[in-house]
């Protein structure tokens with residue numbers, strides 16, 4: 001079952017409910033801001049300060065960073081512009097009683113071409129079931145080559161950041177954005193301070209463990225993973241976040257970032273896919 005709904009301010013979203021799971025997806029940014037499995041706590045974290053304003057990114061869930069991850073490209077907003085643009089809902093399919101699939105699409109507009117002069121098709125396919133699958137396909141409809149960095153900026157809801165262990169990034173190189181240097185990850189990741197890193201050469205599942213559960217995150221079309229928690233001081237400065245919110249989430253972002261950027265010639269497509277289970 002699914003319903004098209006709106007908040008009082010006219011902000012539109014889709015509510016999906018099936019026998020295995022439920023989800024809420026905003027048309028703005030094709031942004032999944034709630035995903036739950038039956039009889040389980042939310043998988044995704046959503047800030048209590050989220051006010052769902054048009055043209056403002058939602059703090060939590062899965063913002064799409066596209067066509068840029070990060071802020072290296074000064075001609076575009078941080079993390080690109082897709083997260084604040086209105087997608088069109090193309091299709092909802094109830095595959096079986098426990099599985100629902102949605103397709104949302106964004107095309108270039110006059111507004112997007114002013115800041116990024118490309119003709120494109122961006123399709124987000126979301127499968128809501130016992131697991132969550134996200135497929136983001138970029139097609140270059142322009143005549144010139146397109147350079148792409150991107151991410152599913154997933155905020156995971158955790159029992160407490162001090163309970164969290166991230167497994168699967170050992171022996172991977174990472175760029176530490178806090179000190180602008182590269183390191184190698186020696187052990188599983190635990191959190192005792194701010195972390196803002198881009199791991200490279202990741203081709204296997206990453207596992208997030210806390211007191212409540214273990215979640216596996218497996219991607220294709222991507223070999224970079226961003227791990228981020230703002231910790232105490234940055235959290236106080238962040239928009240749309242309460243001062244102690246850093247305790248409640250960790251971001252593990254399946255990405256095409258840094259050396260893992262994609263270059264698409266006219267007519268070419270690239271698909272970034274992530275399975276969360």
Ligand code: BG6
Pocket residue numbers: 078079153177196197226228253
């Ligand atoms: C992460 C970056 O991906 O996103 C952080 O690595 C950044 O540096 C964070 O602070 C949040 O970004 P934004 O634009 O949503 O506030």
